[in-house]
Amino acid sequence: MAAHLCLSQTPCYSFKPSSKQFLCANSSRISCSLEISAAQKNRRPAEEDIRDEARRHNVSQSSGLSAKYVPFNADPTSTEEYSLDDIVYRSRSGGLLDVQHDMEALKRFDGQYWKALFDSRVGKTTWPYGSGVWSKKEWVLPEIDSDDIVSAFEGNSNLFWAERFGKEVLDGMNDLWVKHCGISHTGSFKDLGMTVLVSQVSRLRKMNRAVLGVGCASTGDTSAALSAYCAAAGIPAFVFLPANRISIAQLVQPIANGAVVLSLDTDFDGCMRLIREVTAELPIYLANSLNSLRLEGQKTAAIEILQQFNWEVPDWVIVPGGNLGNIYAFYKGFKMCQELGLVDRMPRLVCAQAANANPLYLYYKSGWKDFTPVKASSTFASAIQIGDPVSIDRAVFALKNCDGIVEEATEEELMDATTLADLSGMFICPHTGVALSALIKLRKSGVIGRTDRTVVVSTAHGLKFTQSKTAYHSKEIEDMACRYANPPVQVNADFGSVMDVLKKKLSPLQ
């Protein structure tokens, strides 16, 4: 069982970090890996589940590693800090918080060590490392007990080579990838952050902290993830949704998972204001990305991309932005990999917004001079219909520090891009369409080169957004040409009529 201790588990602190000793550690891990496969031939006893098994193997703490809350982008002389077991979402000055890891402790292990450790965990069922998030536990919540973790083995999502879209829509782009974060437990990238937040809540409740439930404002994906993870852990969930502004598929998710669903006659920004007021008054823990814990999970998607490229850095990563937590999470994931020696540079990030909800784009275009929240109008990319993003400061920091860019997409552009992606074999959400539209523009202007390795982050499953796809293919959208619509053909159920239709379809192909 020593194998579990040193390979699947945590850095062993019994050795010191000289390069020679690292070599020893690494070679001992290799021999351990042989032992582990022999040991795994024996299944765990029938009465044991995978949590029990992890406990028996003592697959648990990352001794010596730690993390805390600090004010986001604080002055280096600041001494303000909080334990992750505190219930705190804002700094004393009212600013954002950030989870700060003990980088010196993490640096006691070199980049090779971390790469080997993370790679060794992919695709296994070992609790909790079978999750793409918890396979990076030491960089996420190093101090949480594995017993407190609430996970659906999220992450490890497909990095899809968008061969046909790249070649045909983008004029021969041959290194284009779509990171399918939405092909996930609840159908969006929010699972990555929610497993971390709900796990911490589970820990706080065991510590008898006053957390009777967890709540969020949502445009549909945060609420779905929160409800599912809370249901899995038996924790009450409360979700505030803008009435008539989210898809039916998204609305039904929290209902089905037993959350208390409040449908409010306001937009997302109004729901966000309300949940902040409510969580300040009641023992309900705030689950929106204002809570920096969420971003610790979301950042693992960036680490996973590097891992999937065998630790090579792509040139560009394009992320659709709404409340703007995710763009910072990606930055943070890439930055940690650079600082800890897993890679030697950063990709350039692009944040893509719907033109109908574009406060970050306007700010960027003003040369970062003038930020004004906007009243977001209706968009098919409904999950990013946000005019007053809580993580604006995080997003600006991220973009400034990686030579980033902000782009926008009109309704027609984003729906056309979504449809073209679907026609090339994907089935994406409109937010991914926003990111692809940004890519199309940046390719056309030559900012992104034909051979640049580019990753587009797909944030939700297309099946949540069938209403907009149906409207497009039925050419029912006012003022939109719906150029790529592919409506079904109504045809009489007799051989002659069917043959007529098929011959017409085949003739241009001959």
Ligand SMILES: Cc1ncc(COP(=O)(O)O)c(C=O)c1O
């Ligand atoms: C599907 C989808 N894509 C993109 C986003 C944008 O993410 P963020 O709010 O972190 O900018 C959201 C949520 O806002 C979302 O639900």
Ligand SMILES: N[C@@H](CCOP(=O)(O)O)C(=O)O
């Ligand atoms: N798209 C989000 C909006 C809220 O974002 P969050 O990351 O702050 O929770 C949603 O699905 O609700």
